[in-house]
Structure formats: structure tokens, C-alpha cells
Amino acid sequence: MLKTITFTSAILLASSVMAAEFPIVGQVSSKCSIYTDTPGVYGNPTPDKLSTAPTDGGVLPIIRYDVTAADYYLAKISWPNAFTSSPTLTDATDWDGEVEVSNTSDAGMSGYEAAKVEYDNHTEYDMSVAGSTWFSISSTVLYGQGKSLPGGEYKANVVAECIAE
Amino acid sequence: MKSLYYGLAMSLFSTMLCAHEFTPTYPKFKPSFIDDASVTTMKLWNKRSDVRYYEVTVFNSEWKPIPFATVHRLIKLGYNNQVKFDIYVKNNNVRNVTYICTTSKQLNEDVKSTGVKSRICSKVK
Secondary structure, eight states, X not given: OHHHHHHHHHHHHHHHHHTOOOOOOOOOOOOEEEEEEEOBBOBOSSTTEEEOOGGGTOBOOEEXXXXXXXXSXXXXXXXXSSOSBOSOOOSOEEEEEEEEEEEESSGGGGGHHHHOEEETTEEEEEEOXXXXXXXXXXXXXXXXXXXXXXXXXXXXXXXXXXXXX | OHXXXXXXXXXXXXXXXXXXXXXXXXXXXXXXXXXXXXXXXXXXXXXXXXXXXXXXXXXXXXSOBOOOBOSOSEEEOOTXXXXXXEEEEEHHHHTTOOEEEEEEEOOGGGOOSEEEEEEEEEEOO
């Protein structure tokens, strides 16, 4: 009798072990990633001008924002308004720029361009749809009054921010 | 067709190369082992091959700096590496903390013509 009970218990125990569940646990949390897809290059179409416009021989910098959840982040992109390094300049520089949505991964982002907020050299986008958004940034510099830019290397920074809301 | 494949491959390659991630989005402070200080843990992931340094900053809701302590304010982080670090703030200042940010810092020689300075800010609610 005792043997029968022990044997039955062992089988039941084994069955319960075999039936145990192994859950796979995952968690999706909000996250923002900033990708520098294309580094920009200044073209020098005239002696007093630097420009990232392809028509001026430049390359537009392109930045991609990936957000994994909607309505968590604000994208703030600033075109340059000063050189980070350049030859010595003796006259003033006049900066201009523009930030535009160049591509999106979701049709729901089509309203981003119309809803953007621009002030000074900053442009803000409310990342209200999850997915990827590509932004192109144009930058133009004019030097002095008809003066030629001194020879040398010119560098400027685009600032791309992703701020939790 | 060949150029299409090339373009696709290049875009995938460049996409994989350069990204900056900083989580959690909404960190929470908790009591630390240090008297009179609270702590939160942040994670930074450097997928930017052109960046080796990130600066950590803490701000209030008006973007004014708030004093804090961490192991390194300027973190040296290799490409494709991640690091977890603690941020300590005095208890009487914790309520004022709104943003914790990391900003990429590029060396001059790493910048091409126009560099991209990336900054990601988490919000303490």
C-alpha cells in the first residue's frame, strides 16, 4: 500500500514539474535615440559664402530620431549660429538655416512639418507618433560686405536634442 | 540596381554607426546610502563612432543647473559601449530636479564640416 502511494505521488509530482510554465518576460519602455545619418559638408559657391545646400556644392546633414512610444519626447534641433573652429575672422558673419522633416516611417507624422515651432535658430517638433523621423538641416553663412572668407577649415555644430515631456 | 543596393547598404551601415541613447525616460530618485542624498541610476549607450565623450548635466524646470554628484561628469565611452551610473542629489534639492541630460562632446579632429551635437534629456516627474 505504502509503495503504491509513494509511486502515485512520484508520478503526480513529476507531472506537475513537467507542466510548469516558463514565461518569457519583456518590457517596452519609452526611449529616444538620435542617429547622425549623414554628416553635413559646407560648399563654397562664392568667395563670401558657405552653404550646405546641394546646389551650392554642400551636403545637408541628416539626423534621425527614433522614439519607441508616442507623446513622450520633444525634438529640438538648432542650426549653427557660430563656427566651432575656423580661421581668424575680422568681419561679421551672417547665419541662416532651416530644419525640415525629410522622411518619416509613419504616415501619421505628416503633420510634423506644419506643427513645428521655430524661434531663433531652434526648431521644435512634438514627437506625437512612435517611429523614425529624418530631419535635414540647411545652414548658410555670409561673410562681411563682399569680403572673401579666409582660406582654411570651417566647422560648425548642429545641435539635436530629445527632451522628455 | 547596383547603386540602389549600395545606397541601401550605406544607409544601413551609417544608421548602425551613429546613435546616442539615454534611459530611463522618467527616472525616480530613491534614498541612497549617503546621508541627506538621494540617488537614481541612468544608462547611457554610445552607438556614435564619432563621439567618445558625454557630459552629464542636471537642471531644474527652468533649465538652471542643479548641483549633483556622480563618478564622472564627463564620461569616456567607447563606440557601442554602454554604462550605468548613479546620480546623487541632496535631499533638499531633489524636488527641484526636472531634467537629467547627457550631451555628446566631440573632439575637434572628429568633426567633419558640420558636426552633430546630440543631447538627450530624461525628465524627473
